[in-house]
Amino acid sequence: MNQTDLFEDVLTLPDPRGQADFDRLVGLDEYKARLVKETLLLVDPGQLRDWNKTHHRGELVAVQYFHSRPPLFLLAGDVGTGKTALARSFGNEVAKRARVRVELYALSLNTRGSGAVGEMTRLISGAFKQVREDVGKTRGGDGKAGRGIILLIDEADALAQSREAAQMHHEDRAGVNSLIRGVDDIAAERLPVAVVMCTNRLDAIDPAVRRRAAAVFEFSRPSREQRLHVLKDGLAGSGFTDRELSQLADATGEADGRTHGFTYSDLTQRLIPTLVLDAFPERAVTGARAIEIAKGLKPTPPFRELADTARHGAHHGR
Ligand SMILES: Nc1ncnc2c1ncn2[C@@H]1O[C@H](COP(=O)(O)OP(=O)(O)OP(=O)(O)O)[C@@H](O)[C@H]1O
Ligand SMILES: [Mg+2]
Structure with a gap:
């Protein structure tokens, strides 16, 4: 399996269009800042060490808690609220600030993983394997990585939904397990990789996955x-x-x-x-x-409503 089979696309950042998309996103300043900082520190942990020196004479123990943390971020919420747009564009800012190449590896489970049983597991474990191979292990003497990778797992509902109690297959559980293992391995090896998952349904995401998230960002419609x-x-x-x-x-x-x-x-x-x-x-x-x-014009119905309608439909059919 090669890169093109696995990923919808692989983008090298910074890229001017991505930057414009990032700048145009409204109401997400807090999430933007947080994602950029988190990923910046994965790529260039020396910046945290320097900060510790400047502000705490290098004695602040708290910074150690960053190192083995699973670099997983969940972007959850209603349709059309900027989850994909933010996930695909924030790497531009990271690339600029860390002055390294950042690559976005985008995997969409919705379009790719809906096929045969076991497909999801194959995709997820394949994606993590590819990312680990590509990112390399080179860090400079100051701990700065030569490049960073953002692994985007979009439409992660596909993974979550497949696990709903009634229809949980052995193979689907394996998909969740390979995701967890992938994230844990990246954390253990301290690779400069951030994993970003987007979903409409936070409540359907496996608790073991949610627990690992360094942050959960909730998105909603504009005021x-x-x-x-x-x-x-x-x-x-x-x-x-x-x-x-x-x-x-x-x-x-x-x-x-x-x-x-x-x-x-x-x-x-x-x-x-x-x-x-x-x-x-x-x-x-x-x-x-x-x-x-x-x-x-009518606004798109909220995701929850869409889901409820589908569920009711299913009940009627029984
Ligand atoms: N916060 C925002 N500010 C400005 N434009 C936005 C914002 N969020 C979304 N948009 C616009 O809507 C488009 C679609 O957004 P996006 O694909 O990120 O939604 P999403 O949250 O991923 O939705 P879905 O859950 O359906 O996948 C963006 O390309 C952008 O043009
Ligand atoms: Mg989306």
């Missing part, structure tokens, strides 16, 4: 203020007034008595492009038309 931010960015140059933008933020919110507003992706991938196509080629985009269009 009114965050929608306004995305709309302002996306519609810069349109000449919309503040009042129109504000009405647009309302129209994409919990309008019409619904319990949820637009997701980030509803704004960036549906509403904004729709406005452009609606006006093209004869007219300019206008605030009034934009508000009308927004009112006619």
Whole structure:
């Protein structure tokens, strides 16, 4: 099995487009900072040692707790809220700050691992093996790695779902086990590898996996203020007034008595492009038309609701 069979893609960072994606993400500053710092310290642990020297005369024992920690991060939450976008782009910032090459190895379980029994295990153990081979063990005298790898396991629900009590197969459990083993090995060998898992369903992730996570980040839909931010960015140059933008933020919110507003992706991938196509080629985009269009669009149902509908459907079928 080679790299191309296993991974959807392998990206070398920094990359200008990835940086733009990273910069454009709204409402995620805290998660951005945390992921960048964590990964920076995996690649270049000397920075923590220097910090300890500067601020604690090198005596702070707490820094030792970093070294053997499983470098696993869980990004969980509703659809279209930036999990994949953040996971794929934060490495740019790490590459810049550590001044090393960072590679993103992206594995999507949803598209790749849905086939035969045992496929999931094969993918996961293959991915960890490949990453360990590729990252090498070279660290400079100061402990700085020559390169870093971010292993992204996207759509990790596929792994979680397969473990639900009723339909747990021996083989699926093996998938979870190979994930745990992979993460533990990376920690034990202190490799400059961060493992990032994205899921819509934190509650379905195996407790043994969750326990290992150095951090769990929960993602949710944009607030009114965050929608306004995305709309302002996306519609810069349109000449919309503040009042129109504000009405647009309302129209994409919990309008019409619904319990949820637009997701980030509803704004960036549906509403904004729709406005452009609606006006093209004869007219300019206008605030009034934009508000009308927004009112006619429905936000993606929350993930939980989607899941509930599916479950109810299954019950009815029995
Ligand atoms: N926080 C955000 N700020 C700005 N734009 C965002 C944000 N989150 C998502 N988007 C936009 O929505 C697109 C899709 O987001 P992304 O694929 O990261 O969602 P996701 O959380 O992975 O969803 P899913 O659970 O369906 O996989 C992004 O490419 C980006 O254009
Ligand atoms: Mg995603």
